[in-house]
Amino acid sequence: MTVIRNVGQALLGAVLAFAGITHLTVGRSEFQAQVPDWFPLDADFVVLASGVVEITLGVALLTVWRQPARGRLGVIVAAFFIVIFPGNVAQWLEHKDGFGLDTDTKRFARLFFQPLLVVWALAVTSAISTLRRRFSD
Structure with a gap:
C-alpha cells in the first residue's frame, strides 16, 4: 500500500506541477475561462497566481514524504x-469554452472530477489519519 501511495503522490505532484507550468505558458488563455466573471481580480493575475501555487504544491508533493508534514500537505x-x-462551476454556468469543454454537458461532467482530486490528495498523503491524530490528542 505504501508503494501505491508514494506513486500516487508523485503522480499528483507531477500533474500539479505540469498544470501550473501550463498556467504560465501555453494554457494561459484557456485557464482564464475558469475565472468567474464576478471574481474581483484580473483573470490573468488569477491564472498566473494559481499557476505558481500549483507548481509549489506539485514540487512539495514530489519532495515531502515524511509524516506528519506529508499529511498536512495533503490537506x-x-x-x-x-x-x-x-x-x-462558473465555467459551466457562464458557458465559457476552455480545454475542449465547449458544451454545457462537458463542462457539467467535469464538475464530478474535482471531488476525485480532493480524495486523491487525501488518500495518497494519509491526510485523514494525520487529521485524526491531530484532533484526538
Whole structure:
C-alpha cells in the first residue's frame, strides 16, 4: 500500500506541477475561462497566481514524504482543489469554452472530477489519519 501511495503522490505532484507550468505558458488563455466573471481580480493575475501555487504544491508533493508534514500537505492540496472548484462551476454556468469543454454537458461532467482530486490528495498523503491524530490528542 505504501508503494501505491508514494506513486500516487508523485503522480499528483507531477500533474500539479505540469498544470501550473501550463498556467504560465501555453494554457494561459484557456485557464482564464475558469475565472468567474464576478471574481474581483484580473483573470490573468488569477491564472498566473494559481499557476505558481500549483507548481509549489506539485514540487512539495514530489519532495515531502515524511509524516506528519506529508499529511498536512495533503490537506492543503485538497483545500486548494476545493477553493478552485467555484471556477469550474462558473465555467459551466457562464458557458465559457476552455480545454475542449465547449458544451454545457462537458463542462457539467467535469464538475464530478474535482471531488476525485480532493480524495486523491487525501488518500495518497494519509491526510485523514494525520487529521485524526491531530484532533484526538
